[in-house]
Amino acid sequence: MQIAVVLFDRFTALDAVGPYETLGRLPGADLVFVAEHRGPVRSDTGALALTADRTLEEVTRPDIVVVPGGPGQSAQMANETLLTWLRTADAASTWTTSVCTGSLLLAAAGLLRGRRATSHWLALDLLKEFGAQPVEERVVIADKYVTAAGVSAGIDMGLTLLGRIAGDEHAQAVQLLTEYDPQPPYDAGSPHKAPARLVEELRSGSRFSLT
């Protein structure tokens, strides 16, 4: 089963690596990182580069498409090369998935019209502009479209989809292998749980530059 994880300039690394580390452990998985051009693709912080081993042109019929998000997503919203590839790949895929603002790229390609979908909490409302129905859940499955919330949610998405494809037992084995028994030192991972001031600071962009 071929899994294509799409890379683009200024993607968020964990968006891509969460599904890679979980879903990529499907029995017989052939996971490949793809981008417009082969070679290193820089993440949003600039400190990490992940190699695209194949071009989009070279991988046209993956069984599973994974689209990460990140600050670089906005520059891709009018990239017809990528959007056309997404439409073509989706036409043959078994599952089309995203993490974080990757769902906005699926939406821009016209793939989420009329469907329930999620995204990073800061971007969730934008899904409406493309006819999708924003849902505040960590992982949303609508037919073959699986969207995950922000960044770390790709791990939960990967395990969830792994369970659907390979069965609960295999997904549990991967959870055990990756020792995914989360114990965050704080309980601030959603806008409903974090201090209101932090939510405001992230919304206004005063703490982190997200563009």
Place this chain on the structure above:
Amino acid sequence: MQIAVVLFDRFTALDAVGPYETLGRLPGADLVFVAEHRGPVRSDTGALALTADRTLEEVTRPDIVVVPGGPGQSAQMANETLLTWLRTADAASTWTTSVCTGSLLLAAAGLLRGRRATSHWLALDLLKEFGAQPVEERVVIADKYVTAAGVSAGIDMGLTLLGRIAGDEHAQAVQLLTEYDPQPPYDAGSPHKAPARLVEELRSGSRFSLT
């Protein structure tokens, strides 16, 4: 503050990317991936390559050292170039950290003697051979040595250390930014929670090849 994340052939990608995505968002962080040679370093599955932007020789006094683990760790246990670098970097570091079996490399370098430390659950007992005291906790802080359990525990480690260095509020902001509100679809992330058969399959190596 310079953070050096060490790469070596057949590392586990999430071990490195968890701390990168959290701890790397320290205000003013200068995070750099380092390895013996510059260029792409392949992960354990072979499907991912992360770029080492600097050689070990070029980064000799990082403030924070992060050592991931993975199946490739065992081949590094006798790599004197790496072990010597770890000792030298540690002599000047503020924090020396690991994820997963990265703690065995710190231990092999002689840095954990007499100290409490953790590792991937499958490797925890091996710490004893190097005079460390294995502790079954997700994140263990012993003086300036911070060790994390397997793979995904690097996210919890990164946030914990971020809180120590930059304060709870900043760590919470990063948790919110990465939407780290984990909702695993199963509760099988530790050997105490997973079905006993899976624990046995991972111990015997019958489900995944881990060497």
